Amino acid sequence: MILIVCTASTIDSYEKSTSYVENGFTNSLKNTKESIREFNSIPGIQQYQAFAGINAGYGFFAPNVASSYILKVSIYDKNKNLVKESYFPPFKSKEGLNRYHTLLGYFQDRLTILENKLQKKKSTQFNESDKYGEFLDIFIKSIGRYYYKEYNPENYNVSCTLYLHHHPLMEEIKTANKNKPVLIKLLDIDAKPLKKN
Structure with a gap:
């Protein structure tokens, strides 16, 4: 479950970064993020992630400090x-x-x-x-x-x-x-x- 949250938050952070460029690879990343969103919409999954505290996102583990x-x-x-x-x-x-x-x-x-x-x-x-x-x-x-x-x-x-x-x-x-x-x-x-x- 943590891996799923990490993947979604990493893709989301990359999409907002200045180095983001649309191409075949980034399109597949968007599809992955959409699949994760669909998975999270299954009843009980989102509630479990919130209750367990694993839906916070883990983008802060990047090597550079955010502005x-x-x-x-x-x-x-x-x-x-x-x-x-x-x-x-x-x-x-x-x-x-x-x-x-x-x-x-x-x-x-x-x-x-x-x-x-x-x-x-x-x-x-x-x-x-x-x-x-x-x-x-x-x-x-x-x-x-x-x-x-x-x-x-x-x-x-x-x-x-x-x-x-x-x-x-x-x-x-x-x-x-x-x-x-x-x-x-x-x-x-x-x-x-x-x-x-």
Whole structure:
């Protein structure tokens, strides 16, 4: 059972990687993943995997550390002077912080949408569509708008910047002696609320 979950999660990770290219081999991988999905839909199988804790996926055993996403919230006054910068909303519980980190994981799809735009590639999948990108951006705006409880929108402007916190690949560490992660800016979003008429 663990082998089945590992196979599905490995194929899924490969499909989302930048080295993915459609060809006969990758088509057979898609067929394998579809067969696994059908197997998992048999009554009792999915429940057993969840109960036994083996359906979590095992992509994290790859040799390279996965990149993560960081959201920076910047507050500016009327003269565009930086008043405050924050990387975490002021959560009152550890559960809130954990949910926030889970939410940031969804922005892997936002990166895919940006890559598709740059490559002028069209996708039929909803999670790679502009609509889904707009949906994810609403999360960012709502986080930024939280700060307007403390900072009046008449006098302040809240800007949200999404970064990819990219760790160097193992090969880069060995050959180029790069051992520090870098922040790659993906997008800036103005969180200013719409004026009510």
